[in-house]
Amino acid sequence: MPLSEVTSVAGFGEGANTHSAHRVQFYNHDGYLISSVVEHLSSTLLRGGVGLAFVTEPHREQICERLHLSGVPSEVVEAHCILVDAAYGLSCFMRGTAPDRRLFNSTLGDFLAPHSTAAAQGVAAFGEMVALLWAEGKYDAAIQLEQLWTDFTDQHAVQLLCAYPLSYFSRADDGKRFAQVCAHHSSVIPAESFISGIVEEDQAREVAELQQRAAALAKEVEARKHAEARLRANQVELESIVQQRTAALRKLSLQLLKLQDIERRRVARELHESVGQDFAGLKMNLDLARHFPHNTELWDKCDQLLEHCIHEVRTLSNLLHPPIIEDAGLPSAAEWYVQDFAKRSGIRVSFHGLDALSVLSDQSRLVVFRALQESLINIYRHARATHAEVSSSSEENSITLTVADNGVGMDLKKVEQFNSSGASTGVGLTSIRERVRELGGHCHITSSPQGTSLTISLPK
Numbered sequence: 001m002p003l004s005e006v007t008s009v010a011g012f013g014e015g016a017n018t019h020s021a022h023r024v025q026f027y028n029h030d031g032y033l034i035s036s037v038v039e040h041l042s043s044t045l046l047r048g049g050v051g052l053a054f055v056t057e058p059h060r061e062q063i064c065e066r067l068h069l070s071g072v073p074s075e076v077v078e079a080h081c082i083l084v085d086a087a088y089g090l091s092c093f094m095r096g097t098a099p100d101r102r103l104f105n106s107t108l109g110d111f112l113a114p115h116s117t118a119a120a121q122g123v124a125a126f127g128e129m130v131a132l133l134w135a136e137g138k139y140d141a142a143i144q145l146e147q148l149w150t151d152f153t154d155q156h157a158v159q160l161l162c163a164y165p166l167s168y169f170s171r172a173d174d175g176k177r178f179a180q181v182c183a184h185h186s187s188v189i190p191a192e193s194f195i196s197g198i199v200e201e202d203q204a205r206e207v208a209e210l211q212q213r214a215a216a217l218a219k220e221v222e223a224r225k226h227a228e229a230r231l232r233a234n235q236v237e238l239e240s241i242v243q244q245r246t247a248a249l250r251k252l253s254l255q256l257l258k259l260q261d262i263e264r265r266r267v268a269r270e271l272h273e274s275v276g277q278d279f280a281g282l283k284m285n286l287d288l289a290r291h292f293p294h295n296t297e298l299w300d301k302c303d304q305l306l307e308h309c310i311h312e313v314r315t316l317s318n319l320l321h322p323p324i325i326e327d328a329g330l331p332s333a334a335e336w337y338v339q340d341f342a343k344r345s346g347i348r349v350s351f352h353g354l355d356a357l358s359v360l361s362d363q364s365r366l367v368v369f370r371a372l373q374e375s376l377i378n379i380y381r382h383a384r385a386t387h388a389e390v391s392s393s394s395e396e397n398s399i400t401l402t403v404a405d406n407g408v409g410m411d412l413k414k415v416e417q418f419n420s421s422g423a424s425t426g427v428g429l430t431s432i433r434e435r436v437r438e439l440g441g442h443c444h445i446t447s448s449p450q451g452t453s454l455t456i457s458l459p460k
Contacts, residue, residue: 019157019159020153020154020156020157020158020159020160021153021158021159021160021186021187022146022149022150022153022160022162022184022185022186023159023160023161023162023185023186023187023188023189024161024162024163024164024181024182024184024185024187024188024189025161025162025163025164025189026163026164026165026166026188026189026190026191026208026211026212027163027164027165027166027191027192028165028166028167028191028192029192030165032192033163034059034062034063034066035066036161036163037053037059037063037126037163038063038066038067038070039070040124040126040161041053041063041067041072041081041124041126042067042070042071042072043124044121044122044123044124045067045072045076045077045080045081045124046071046072046076047121047122048080048118048121048122049080049118049119049121049122049123049124050080050081050082050112050115050118050119050121050122050123050124051077051080051081051082051123051124051125051126052082052084052108052111052112052123052124052125052126053081053082053083053084053125053126053127054084054085054086054089054125054126054127054128054129055083055084055085055086055126055127055128056085056086056087056128056131056132057085059128060083063083063126064077064083067081080115080118082111082112082115084111086127086128086129086131086132087132089107089127089129090129090132090133092107093106093107094141097138097140097141098140098141098144099141099144099145099148101148101151104145104148104152105148105152108152123158125158125160129145130142130145130146130162133145134164134168139177143180143181143184146162146181146184146185147184149162150184162185164181166191166211166212166215167215169181169212169215169216170212170215170216170218170219171216171219172216172217172219172220174212174216175212175213175216178209178212179209182205182208182209187201187204188201188204188205188208189204189208190204190207190208190211191208191211244421248421248422248423267316271316275309275312275313275316278305278308278309278312279305279309281305282302282305282306282309285298285301285302285305286302289302315340325365325366325369329358330354330357330358330360330365330368330369331354331355331357331358333369334351334354334357334368334369334372334390335351335354337369337372337373337376338351338372338376338390341376341380345376345380347379347380347385347386347387347388348386348387348388349376349387349388349389349390350387350388350389350390351389351390351391352390352391353391353392353393354390354392355392356392356393356394356399357392357399357401359394359399359460360399360458360460363439364399364439364441364458367432367435367436367439367458368399368401368456368458370432370435371401371403371432371436371443371454371456372390372401372403374428374429374432375403375454376388376390376403377428378426378428378429379403379405379407379452382407383405383407383408383451383452384407384408385405385406385407385408385451386406387405387406388403388404388405388406389402389403389404389405390402390403391404394460395457397459397460398441398457398458398459398460399457399458399459399460400455400456400457401455401456402453402454402455402456403453403454404451404452404453404454405451405452405453406450406451407451407452408449409447409448409449409450409451409452410445410447410452412447415445415446415447418430418433418443418445419443419444419445422434429443429454432456436456436458439458439459440458440459441456441457441458441459442456442457443455443456444457
């Protein structure tokens, strides 16, 4: 709602005048303001005076319509009611962020001078110029304009009524500005719902002040209610997220237990089918060698079986926890694993930039190596790819590992769910994602029918 000013004048001339007044009215509803403006303008126009209104376009139409309804003849409105665009009025005397006193006085004089004869019967003025200033947050300029109006009424027989929406002072820290506005007026009229019964000026000021405090308190209560509602909504959302995460972690824990069982069975099978059989053959050859100690062929077979056992145990040990990470560093361990994977799987794997991995911490190095293992194993099992590429790069604050393939791609819905929550993929990738997140990093999968890419970023 606009901030406005209304003036009515018994006479217009130079010098101090005892008929002058500068009043302020606070209001809650725009319709009440229009009624007050029309009452001031019509009473002056009907007795032959002048109306001067600085208005915005919506109020211009309402004021004209209500003036005709109030009994003011159309010819009187056309002859003696001056309607000026409020923004144009401001432009006539505003210089920078402040009104210019000389230009303000000359602007009012220019508009009233052609009606000097009628002005002797009174001048009623309404203005929304202060409203525009206040709406833009130019409070100091608005107060300065109030002072200019006060000085003008001191020099001319003008009764000035300013009107402010009470909502302009509904914040808790608006009390000081409210008191400042009231101090620039000779009398104060509270908002419309409290006007009846208010007679004495001190009582009126007190009621207006209480209205301002009540409006500020009501807005603060409303803001707190909104804040509490947002807090409750956030709490519900957080509880839902916690429940989802708890369910996901429980599922992950069960999957990890199952994976441990599967991995243990796989290791046991490897030991039994490969190393166990080699040791059984080695024992048989040793028994024969004891009976035929001079048979060099038997001793050669024993050496071959022993070498094969050592190789299988070393390979199995490296897959479970490669000591080369500590001995030679992550870049060498990653290169060894990539080459070994290519030889075992038949998939061509290229790699570059692995030296960037050397700056990672101990925890991060193991996570990156497990991610590399999991990615290449998934390519072998699911991608039907003929080529894979492993690359690493160093950013300003992070290290990135990317494993890409030219396979058939992944279901895009599963990719989206993995990127958002870590769900819809195997336990291996989910476990890697959680471990990366614990270290302050993130995982991201992109996929298309032309292939899939997993990118892991970890802080340095």
